Amino acid sequence: xxxxxxxxxxxxxxxxxxxxxxxxxxxxxxxxxxxxxxxxxxxxxxxxxxxxxxxxxxxxxxxxxxxxxxxxxxxxxxxxxxxxxxxxxxxxxxxxxxxxxxxxxxxxxxxxxxxxxxxxxxxxxxxxxxxxxxxxxxxxxxxxxxxxxxxx
Amino acid sequence: xxxxxxxxxxxxxxxxxxxxxxxxxxxxxxxxxxxxxxxxxxxxxxxxxxxxxxxxxxxxxxxxxxxxxxxxxxxxxxxxxxxxxxxxxxxxxxxxxxxxxxxxxxxxxxxxxxxxxxxxxxxxxxxxxxxxxxxxxxxxxxxxxxxxxxxx
DNA sequence: TCGATCATGTCAGAATGCTGACATGAGTCA
DNA sequence: TGACTCATGTCAGCATTCTGACATGATCGA
Numbered sequence: 001x002x003x004x005x006x007x008x009x010x011x012x013x014x015x016x017x018x019x020x021x022x023x024x025x026x027x028x029x030x031x032x033x034x035x036x037x038x039x040x041x042x043x044x045x046x047x048x049x050x051x052x053x054x055x056x057x058x059x060x061x062x063x064x065x066x067x068x069x070x071x072x073x074x075x076x077x078x079x080x081x082x083x084x085x086x087x088x089x090x091x092x093x094x095x096x097x098x099x100x101x102x103x104x105x106x107x108x109x110x111x112x113x114x115x116x117x118x119x120x121x122x123x124x125x126x127x128x129x130x131x132x133x134x135x136x137x138x139x140x141x142x143x144x145x146x147x148x149x150x151x152x
Numbered sequence: 153x154x155x156x157x158x159x160x161x162x163x164x165x166x167x168x169x170x171x172x173x174x175x176x177x178x179x180x181x182x183x184x185x186x187x188x189x190x191x192x193x194x195x196x197x198x199x200x201x202x203x204x205x206x207x208x209x210x211x212x213x214x215x216x217x218x219x220x221x222x223x224x225x226x227x228x229x230x231x232x233x234x235x236x237x238x239x240x241x242x243x244x245x246x247x248x249x250x251x252x253x254x255x256x257x258x259x260x261x262x263x264x265x266x267x268x269x270x271x272x273x274x275x276x277x278x279x280x281x282x283x284x285x286x287x288x289x290x291x292x293x294x295x296x297x298x299x300x301x302x303x304x
Numbered sequence: 305t306c307g308a309t310c311a312t313g314t315c316a317g318a319a320t321g322c323t324g325a326c327a328t329g330a331g332t333c334a
Numbered sequence: 335t336g337a338c339t340c341a342t343g344t345c346a347g348c349a350t351t352c353t354g355a356c357a358t359g360a361t362c363g364a
Contacts, residue, residue, distance in 0.1 A: 010203055010215075014286060015177055015271045021290045022174035023217040024297040025167055039320085051162055058342060063162075065175040070321050072344060093329050094342045119167045124296045126289065134166060134289045137282055138173045144276045145176040193350085210312060222351050224314060245359050246312045 018141075025122060032114040038107075041066060043115065045074055046083065046100065046108045054097040083107060170293075177274060184266040190259075193218060195267065197226055198235065198252065198260040206249040235259060 010016045029040050044064040049055060055063070061071035075098060078084040083104030086096045100108070123131060162168045181192050196216040201207060207215070213223035227250060230236040235256030238248045252260070275283060 010200065012287075013271065014283060014290070015181075015267075015274065017287060017290045017294075018170075018174055018177055019217065021293050021297075022170055024294050025170055028297045029167075041320085048162065056342075057344090065171065066320095067322060068341095068343075069323085069345090073321085076344095090329090090343090095329095096343075115167075118297075119165065121299075122167065122293050122297050126292055130285075130289055130292075131166060133282075133285055135164075135169060137278065137286045137289075138166070138169045140278055140282075141173050141274050142169075142176045145173075145180045145270070145274050147273075191350085208312075209314095218350095219352060220311095220313075221315090221353085225350085228314095242313090242359085247359095248313075 025118070028118045028121070029115060032118055033111060036107075036111055036114065038111055041070075041074060042078075043108075043111045045071070045078065046104055047112065047115075049084065049098060049100050050105065050108055050112075053099050056095045056097060058095075060098065078104070177270070180270045180273070181267060184270055185263060188259075188263055188266065190263055193222075193226060194230075195260075195263045197223070197230065198256055199264065199267075201236065201250060201252050202257065202260055202264075205251050208247045208249060210247075212250065230256070 026040060029043070033040060033043055041064055045060055048060055048063045052063075057072055057075055058068045060075070061068040064071065075084060075086070079086060082101055084098050085101055086098045090096050126134070178192060181195070185192060185195055193216055197212055200212055200215045204215075209223050209227055210220045212227070213220040216223065227236060227238070231238060234253055236250050237253055238250045242248050278286070
């Protein structure tokens with residue numbers, strides 16, 4: 001199965017498995033969000049805004065792991081469709097705090113329920129201890145990867 | 153910090169953390185692969201072919217978590233640049249087995265070393281037991297997500 | 305043997321995200 | 335005060351990936 005001497009054995013690589021898990025999660029989320037006419041990034045943006053009202057474009061971008069240019073395009077669409085509002089002028093500096101409209105909040109409700117069901121399914125068969133263990137380990141990975149990243 | 157009653161708390165959501173970890177890994181891999189003129193999918197394809205010579209386009213697509221259309225575009229580019237060869241005619245059915253050329257193998261060597269260093273960094277500070285625990289847990293997540301996915 | 309079903313390779317067009325670039329406002333330091 | 339650095343919002347162009355569609359070859363059941 002494993003090729004001796006090869007650098008990264010896909011069968012035992014945690015990096016590969018991480019990618020696989022992330023792909024499966026994304027796929028499952030797309031599956032439940034598509035009927036609602038929502039993409040994963042779309043949903044992530046609304047969810048983030050619901051939990052932290054007033055976040056700026058750049059902050060939302062960091063929170064959803066896309067560039068601020070990408071988030072800007074998405075925010076403009078969400079604004080046009082009436083899910084999000086931003087003031088015409090920045091109250092301070094250039095930062096424009098965004099907020100959900102009632103329509104945005106309504107639209108988010110169904111999506112949140114759908115995504116929660118996916119997360120529940122993902123955690124099926126795992127004990128509480130395993131879940132908190134997974135949490136610690138993933139956090140450790142993120143920290144280690146960020147550290148050596150030269151601030152990029 | 154947490155909003156009581158909200159469906160998915162980002163601070164404690166394993167799904168969100170999984171996405172964060174995957175994003176950090178991808179970012180780190182892009183960082184080391186870019187100087188080599190290689191994208192993550194590009195590398196993944198070569199690595200997969202090195203470990204399992206003769207994989208078809210569709211099999212490579214599944215192994216790198218992209219569609220077979222995407223992999224087809226990539227394979228054509230890799231073929232054009234002399235990293236991969238495929239027979240002009242299928243030895244059986246329509247399946248075209250792909251293989252690395254010596255040039256492809258050479259190009260992969262540096263990339264493998266770079267990616268391995270990223271994986272080592274990611275696992276820094278984790279015990280053997282934690283790593284195998286992480287492996288089991290991620291596998292469990294993948295299985296649970298796939299199960300309810302209606303075969304998509 | 306024949307028709308239905310499925311997987312594959314491939315082309316074309318659309319969607320999504322990224323890099324590059326620019327102007328603007330805040331903070332820092334001499 | 336003035337120069338410098340940094341983060342932000344935004345526009346434009348490019349890269350990557352996806353969805354839709356089609357023809358072809360293998361497989362299976364009647």
